[in-house]
Amino acid sequence: MVYSSRLIEHFRNPRNAGMMRNPDATGEGEYDKCGDLARFYLRVRDGRVVDVRFQTYGCGPTIAVASAGSELATGRPLDDLLRLDRDEVEQAVDGLPEERKHAADVVADAIRAAARDYVRRRV
């Protein structure tokens, strides 16, 4: 399994890792077969995501993909994140090996779920 240098960099220095106190929204993504789990926390101002935190558990690259996903989510309009594509997440780490594609799914799922949670709380 060969990972991109961008992925490795995120693994080494994950951005936005950890919990958030009193978040405006939280969401989880999960991949049963692997036990992979990602949880995202969002802070939202004027329909825009101003701060992101995440926690992950899973095989190697999940943490790196989550870090890249958190950067990608920061500053984006919430509407965007409701439709966030897993491919965009994968691109953010310059691709994933075949057996680890699910890391992007788990992270994209978690971010979309957090965005949905924000909408739900508002309604």
Next chain:
Amino acid sequence: MVYSSRLIEHFRNPRNAGMMRNPDATGEGEYDKCGDLARFYLRVRDGRVVDVRFQTYGCGPTIAVASAGSELATGRPLDDLLRLDRDEVEQAVDGLPEERKHAADVVADAIRAAARDYVRRRV
């Protein structure tokens, strides 16, 4: 297959190879399964073998074993050769590899057959 240096020496320089004109006796040994064939010619004086010639056809060492056999037969009382043991022949080349043991049989058979031929001619 590893042959003794004594065998190799006989192969290089076979003694007493070839036909004999008007021999006192001839005999053949054969190993069907291999097509091996040895023919011995004897010259006998006063019950003693004074000259030997042989011809052989067969896998590698037969010619060497025949050469050693011809030396071993020269000068021996004919009675001896009637009971010539295949092991004595094998010893004369310092042993044979398992798959080539039959070379000693073929040569011993041929020498015994020649000795018998002498007796038969006399009777």
Next chain:
Amino acid sequence: MTRRVYLDHNASTPVHPEVIEAMLPYFGERFGNPSSIHGFGREAREGLETARERIANFLGVAKDEIVFTSGGTESDNLGVRGVAIEHHAVLRTCETLGGQGFAVTYVPVDEYGTVDPDDVRRAIRPDTILITIMHANSEVGTIEPVEEIGRVAREHGVPFHVDAVQTFGKIPIDVNASGINLLSFSSHKIYGPKGVAGLYIRKGTRMAAIQHGGEHERRRRAGTENVAGIAGFGKAVEIRERDMAAEAIRVTALRDRLSEGIGARVPDVRVNGHPTRRLPGTASLCFRHVESESIVLGLDLKGIGVSAGSACTSGNVEPSYVLVAMGVPLDWAMGAVRCSLGRGTLAEDIDYVIDSVEPLVRKLRAVSPVGTA
């Protein structure tokens, strides 16, 4: 360059420089095909037979009881399937076999991964044709009581196969005392080259070949022999014979230094396998609530090579079946890491690994939603 520490000797080992030296002539002048009867062939055959003799002596068996194969996997296939096929053939001749399947009975292990010989005894059926066991499991390193199991096999007249790929050249093996009929052993786990291994076949053990072609290896394994590899294997065994005892002691001490060091500095760690009846260099550790591969990857970035206990291949996680069989809970088993030490391992390597593991596991746990929520 960053420091590099290899703690994955159970996966493979670097080839010993003397072993490379021993191989080179067989790539060069002594390149002949050992089946050829001319001088070029005889020189190659000599290399083959010298190695066979050396290994036979090491095991205390006869030369013609050793068959060379292409690897531990082939040795296992030949040992187990060779007996099954032969038996099958015999049965078919007797026309007593209806189908062609073989039933396999698995015997459990205890919390240390040890098999109970009495369980083996109970599992034997009148139609049992083979008992097979790993001498030591490659992951946790627990050494099985092969002598006792061999006694059970002998009592019941059942052939006994032992996979000694992880133990050969590391701890003593007595095929006679253990009543072993078939023993798989390999080269690339003991500083020999990859692509060569052996199977000991006790005289009289009835078995079929599984690779067909020429009449190599006394018709028990067709195919031109890997002469250079086998010559290297022979040299590797010679070196192990010399170094084995001292290395076992040295490496056991380092292994304990490693697990104790990590245990002292990282919370929620457990050491798997038998506390004493264990391969000298093997330390299997479980980090609770951390995923194996993320540790492997994190250590890899520090130049450290260890192996993940749970393998996540083709999108399915597989927690080590050994750990599961030993009753290790899933939240521990998912965080299993195997460190396997070898002749190149130094005390400072161990300390570097301990220093690297601590912050890594702390970091991974800090971002983990599991166990903390």
Next chain:
Amino acid sequence: MTRRVYLDHNASTPVHPEVIEAMLPYFGERFGNPSSIHGFGREAREGLETARERIANFLGVAKDEIVFTSGGTESDNLGVRGVAIEHHAVLRTCETLGGQGFAVTYVPVDEYGTVDPDDVRRAIRPDTILITIMHANSEVGTIEPVEEIGRVAREHGVPFHVDAVQTFGKIPIDVNASGINLLSFSSHKIYGPKGVAGLYIRKGTRMAAIQHGGEHERRRRAGTENVAGIAGFGKAVEIRERDMAAEAIRVTALRDRLSEGIGARVPDVRVNGHPTRRLPGTASLCFRHVESESIVLGLDLKGIGVSAGSACTSGNVEPSYVLVAMGVPLDWAMGAVRCSLGRGTLAEDIDYVIDSVEPLVRKLRAVSPVGTA
């Protein structure tokens, strides 16, 4: 020291110095297990995949259609038995198979050892599951019309296996034009190391693994890969790609110099195999009324390595089945000798061999009771 001339390249070849160079790093620093995910493993995997790519390019096929094995024999076993077992499994699933035997139909050869594609066509039955042929026979070197046979196979939708162990890297092979599904090819016949070979498996060819264990080689061949050997194999192919055309011309000329030279000086000699459609370096000669092995032994004493056409093993002579199939009379076939030339062969070697053969055959005939009596 006496001069040494090796004319047994069809049996095995010396490893090319560049190939040894290419292997050394994989014994040394790049020693990891290619299945390991850490850096040590990735470095090894890189060597593996580079070789795979090189060989795939050489054959003009996809990388994942190449499986590495331990030798030509294993490639043949995997190719032929893999298809048979798979087919068997399918049939069994369909519950249409009563017994479990496979019937084999042999197709004849003509006086040159060539198979007639029409004979293959006639031999095909509705239940034929595989056609297999040697691209060139190792003894007489006749090259078979694989394109035409491949066409027949395709017409009938039967998978086609070609044993190219003697042709790979010596003459061009086009697996697509020849409609080949499976191609066996080996390293130690082309100046690579022993113990490594390959099988090309066309995408979509249904087949089972025959060696079971780990998930190596995309589950088609279990067992840790012989990385250094494979890296060397890749380099050997690279070198052949470069040298093949020129070497074929050079070696064909030397081969003809040899058979013509011997033919001119020794009576009762024949050259076997096809006059033109023949492996560049192969000259199979029959010396009437002389026994093969005595020639091999005699030349061996002159430092010359050639191979006996008829093999006398375990006390039973076996005149080459190829020559017998070609209709060569027994009194000729028993005196068959194969000379196979290679990249180290020089014109002066050939002349030395001719000079050595003449007196030897004369001497052997002189003491022979056969043909003279």
